[in-house]
Amino acid sequence: MIKTYFKKYKKQILIAIASLFGLFIIFILSVYLGAWGHMPNEKELANLQLDQATEILSDDGTLLGKIYINDRQPVPFDSIPKNLIDALVATEDARFYEHNGVDNRSLLRVFFKSILLQDESSGGGSTITQQLAKNLYPRKNLGSLGIIVHKLRESIIAKRLEDVYSKDEILLHYLNTVPFSDNTFGIESASKHFFNKSAVNLSTIEAATLVGSLKATYYYNPKLFPERSKQRRNVVLSQMKNYEYLNEEAYDTLSKDSLKLDIQQYSYNDGLAPYFREHVRLYLKEWLKQYNEKKDTSINFYTDGLKIHTTINYEMQKLAEESVQEHLSKLQQQFEESYGKNAPWLTDKDLIETELAKTIAYKKLKTQGLKKEQIVDSLQQKKEITVFNWNGKSKENLSTLDSLQHYLKFLNCGFVAINPKNGALKTWIGGINYEYFKYDHVIQSKRQVGSTFKPFVYTTALENGIDPCTYFSVAPVAYENLKGWEPTNASSKEEEEYMNYSMEYALSNSINTIAVKVLEKAGIQNTILQAQKMGISSTLPEVPSIALGTAEVSLMEMAKAYTTYVNNSVPATPFFINKIEDDKGNVLLENKQKEKEGEKAFSDTTREIMLQMMKSTINSGTATRLRNSYGLKNDIAGKTGTTQNNKDAWFVGITPKLVSVTWVGLDNHKIGFKTTAMGQGANAALPIFGRWMQKMNREKELNPVTQAKFETPSKEILESLDCNPEKRDGFFKRLFSNPDKKKSKRFKTKA
Incomplete structure (x- = not known):
């Protein structure tokens, strides 16, 4: 039957097969073409x-x-x-x-x-x-x-x-x-x-x-x-x-062997130095735009496999990030406990409403014509979101308002370390977590610098011929031409009515009343000019309170300025890229920055005296816990800083081969530490440096940095500082002075 069927339809069957074969060939050709x-x-x-x-x-x-x-x-x-x-x-x-x-x-x-x-x-x-x-x-x-x-x-x-x-x-x-x-x-x-x-x-x-x-x-x-x-x-x-x-x-x-992983994150949000890497990305974006225009090329740093050789030291950066995490996770807990249920992020209605109005969600609802009460009500609707905590990310059922209050409470930080000899940046920490806090406190933020500005005042005084063994009265003064402004000191010991202190003692112990008096002698304009010579580019207010650090300056500027004290009085210009290569190894950019370029900001004598004064800050002044609590025996100089209302805590650490600057505070300027004991630079910022140095001391490969020694001060320098740190007023001066009468005078605006 099949044979009969085939004979009957043989022609049609062969045509169908040929057609299918032809279609298949055409199909293959269509793919091929x-x-x-x-x-x-x-x-x-x-x-x-x-x-x-x-x-x-x-x-x-x-x-x-x-x-x-x-x-x-x-x-x-x-x-x-x-x-x-x-x-x-x-x-x-x-x-x-x-x-x-x-x-x-x-x-x-x-x-x-x-x-x-x-x-x-x-x-x-x-x-x-x-x-x-x-x-x-x-x-x-x-x-x-x-x-x-x-x-x-x-x-x-x-x-x-x-x-x-x-x-x-x-x-x-x-x-x-x-x-x-x-x-x-x-x-x-x-x-x-x-x-x-x-x-x-x-x-x-x-x-x-x-x-x-x-x-x-x-x-x-x-x-x-x-x-x-x-x-x-x-x-x-x-x-x-x-x-x-x-x-x-x-x-x-x-x-039979177990699976052992060592996960390393290289995403934008995770991994080592995310704030620094973002700064590199932004720099590359601008640099390549100019390079491509100049060279008539079309290099794309997202796809073309460039190699960016930076100045960051991997081990130093890793240890610095560990130190920030260890210190701030504990300080955050203490900070929240100090406020308890009366924390401003929970109870300050004006603060909360002001910050809520800045959120994208609030602005979006406002454009829809909703009233304030309706918007607030809508933003209290809860949903599951992932939030940052020091013990790790967690999923919580929160409203927009809850989330705002959650993030308002976090202490943040900035930490940067620079090689003072050539300006090479060695560490860069812009905040506590890049995924949740994008704002970079190294380069973007400017905060009041507190007492870390005082060395600039004392440097100016020395440059203007004031002897380092000049004594200044600790007694507070109300300045008549400044609406009765009366700087005070935090320590009760310094409130002795008839006590006078040397410049070294006053700086190392950060005595406010004396800093203002030194500024008066040195001159406000002279001090501003001196700070600018040292690398401060921010606008500095011409007011006496500048002596106490009311100026707002970035961490990077502070780091640059402090390099002068260990770089032959020359400010080292910060840089972060050594070389850029393409995927074939061709060098597109090479930084050959040399040491000690530029003009001296002050004399070598002033530099040596200031370094000795800031060594005293570590050995006997406000930063002694580096010796006592952290057991550091390294050669270190430095300065602590605390701003008004405990909003900003600072510490500048100087070693022969590194200058580091640490800032700790809250992003919202309206919230500060509840107490000075907690918020002072020695407590809130200094421990990050202390932990970091401890960790670096344990790494043998970092010995050339950590074990470096300061230059030996000359005999003349030591002699210029060889005076008693304190001097009490004489008998007759005390006899004819009224301790209960408030001292007042006019502040001399010109030295």
Whole structure:
């Protein structure tokens, strides 16, 4: 019957078969000619340009972070270990070295299952070369014929790749492009992310783990699903055993080993030095714009794999961030407990309403025409959100109002350390958590500097011929021409009516009344000019209260100004990039900043005297806890600072090879520490420096920095300071003075 049917319809059947065959040929030609998507020719494939992450490196070449669209760091073939290649070939393409890019048996299986049986799970069949084609030219949604189009297209591209590249080059391109878990692209990025090492150093277990994750990067993510990842890893090890890349004994040992990760974050919000890395990104944006215009190039730092060699010291930065976390997590708890239920972020209605009105949510509702009461009511609706806490992120059911109050209470900080000899920045901490507090307190913020301004006043006095052993009365004075303004001191010891102190004692113990009197002798305008010579660029108010630090200045300016005391009186201009290279190693920018460039801000004699005075701050003044509590024996000079109403706490630490500046306070200027004991620089800011130095002292590689010694002061300098720190008024002066009568006078605005 079949024969009869065939004879009867032979012509029609042959025409149908020929038509189907013709359609299939046309279909293949349409794929070949690019009707279903771009088909690269061999010339294009021979000049592959992969997106590469720009790397931000520390001063020793350690990776600090990356700037990227796709997190990819291509490496050469000699950086690919054999165990990784063995794991990949055994698992993904056992006949890799035998085929020409396409495994025809697997391809036919996929074709017939997909077309004839409509089996969507047929998948597989892709060689490593075909997978490389897919990585280079991602698939698009093409409907029901998609799987066939993709397989044909990738097969054609794969054969072209095999004509252009050797097997080793194909493996290299594949491993440099393949996506791994956690949005990492390429083996080097994945190795550094999951194991904190370069791919060349991957162990067999680590290599098998990463290769195993390629089957389903989320499902087998070793960070999220360690047990599942381990099972898949053992499948890879089993394949390596089956294809004789591992012997039975090695397999048995490795398959029982536990999964050990060393996760390193290189996202914008996480990882080391995020505030600094953002500053680098912003700098690159502007610098490259000018560079491209000048050189007629089109370099893109998101995709072109630049290497930014910075001045940041990896170990110093890591230890500094640890110190900030350790100190502020404890101080935050004490801060909240000191206010209790009467905290301003909970009870100050005006403060809360003012800050609420600044939120995006409030402004959005206001544009919709809602009244204030309606907006506030709406912003009290609760929802689950993730918030920052010192013990980690947590999901909480909070309203916009709750969230505002939560973040209003946090103490923030800035910390920067600079090499005073050449201006190279060594650490940069702009805040407590970049993800939740984007504002950078190193470069963006300007706060009142408190007593850390006093050294500029004393420097001016010395430059204007005032002898360092000049004595000043500690007694408070009400200045008639300043509306009766009367500076006072925090310590009761200094309130002795008839006591006078030397400049060294007054500075090291931060006596306010004397600082104003020194300013009067030195001159306000002279002091402002002196501060500007030292590197202060912010506008300084011409008022007597400047002696107490009412001027608002950035941390970076303060760091620059203080370098003069250990850099031959010359302010060191801060810089943070040593060199910028392109992906081929060509140098695009190189900073050859030399030491001690620029004009002296003051005499060497003044510098030596000031350094001795600030050593006394550490040894016997307001910063003695560095010796007593932290046990530091390093050569250190410095100055503490506390502003009015305990809003800002400062500490400047000076060592022979580092100048560091620390600030601690709240972003909202209306909230301060409840007590001076808690909010003073010696308590709120100094401990960060103290912990940091303790940690650095334990690191032998940092000994050249931490164990450096100050220059030995000359005999003349020591003699100029050789006077009793205090002197009591004589008998007759005390006899004819009325201790109960408030002293008043006019402040001399010109010295």
